[in-house]
Amino acid sequence: MDSDGLRAFAVFARHLNLTAAAAELHIAQPSLHAKIRKLGRTLGVELYEREGRGLRLTPAGLNLARFAAENTRRMNDFVAEQQGRPTSVTIAAGQGAFRWVIGPGLRRIVGSHRALQVRTQNREGSLRDVRSGRADVGVFAGDPPPGGFAWSEIARYPQVLLVPAGHRLAGRKRVAMSDLTAQPLVLPPAERPHRRRLDRALLDAGVDVTVAAEVDGWDLMTHFVALGLGAAVVNGCVLPPEGVAAVPVRDLPQVPYWAAWRPERDDLSADIVEHLVTG
Structure with missing residues (x-):
């Protein structure tokens, strides 16, 4: 397997589109197709297959894509080291x-x-x-990685309630989920893991959810809290802006952050x- 063919396959695996990959590589599409076909013949396997109107990698193609990406990265690092970059x-x-x-x-x-x-x-x-x-x-954040990865916990934070500084809960040392009864909440979208965990905790505490806003991203959530739309539960790594208080929630678990690698x-x-x- 030549390095040029591996590099071409790494680009193709990223796009799963011959036209887009050929454009990135600045070569003709038939030339790219020939490189991929030659790799498949060398290994004696099919590297991709059609799925509806698109393409997907076969298991052998996935393995080769990982190898090709790694090979390209290491080659680039070697060249950088030799050139002092x-x-x-x-x-x-x-x-x-x-x-x-x-x-x-x-x-x-x-x-x-x-x-x-x-x-x-x-x-x-x-x-x-x-x-x-x-x-x-x-x-x-959340659960540790599945099997097949090496991993390490790099941080752990409590979950906190963000409320405007003048809010009735702002002066508390801690709050409970039951304190959020009738409290308008700024929440992540329903499909987000953080939202699903909050919904379970609110249900367990017998709190009827009053949704003030559904927004994606902690920056916008904290912004809406500062505007007075409602309160928000976020991970304790989020620094509250001026005029917003962060109060630990005693009956929510701490949230770990993981780094994972092969x-x-x-x-x-x-x-x-x-x-x-x-x-």
Whole structure:
């Protein structure tokens, strides 16, 4: 397998579209198709198949895509080292994790002379990027990663209630979910894991939910709290803006954050994860 063919397949696996991949590679589509066909013949397997009107990778194609992405990354790092340029690392995480959890860690990584690349993904997308080789490390909250990943807990935060500073609950040391009875709430969309956990906790506490707003992202949630639309339950890493108080919720569990990587990348990831661990 030649490196040029592997690089071409890595691009194709990212797009799953011959036209888009050929455009990125600046080659003709028939030339790309020939490279992929040659790889398949060399390995004696089918690398992709049609799915409706699109394409999908076969299990062999998924394995080759991971290998091709890793091979391309290592080749680029080798060339960078020889030329005295920073080697690269790619981290996949959600907007909240980038904004509130691993920002200082990213600064330390850049300070260690790494060329940092980021991919904004939810939990499933982060794990998919790590599994495919598109990212070196994925960061997300909630349950630990499934089997097949190496992982480390990098942070843990209580859940807090954000309310305007003059709110009746603002001066409390702690609140309970039952205190939210008749309280308008600013909530994430219904399909979000955080929303599903809140809905269960509110139901267990016998609280009828009064939805003031459904918004995606902690920044907008805190903004609406500051405007007086309602209260919001967020992870304690979120710093409340001026005029907003954060009160710990005593009957909600702390939320862990995990860094996950492929075990074969321990050589790289251990160093990166050390930078991401919060103090």
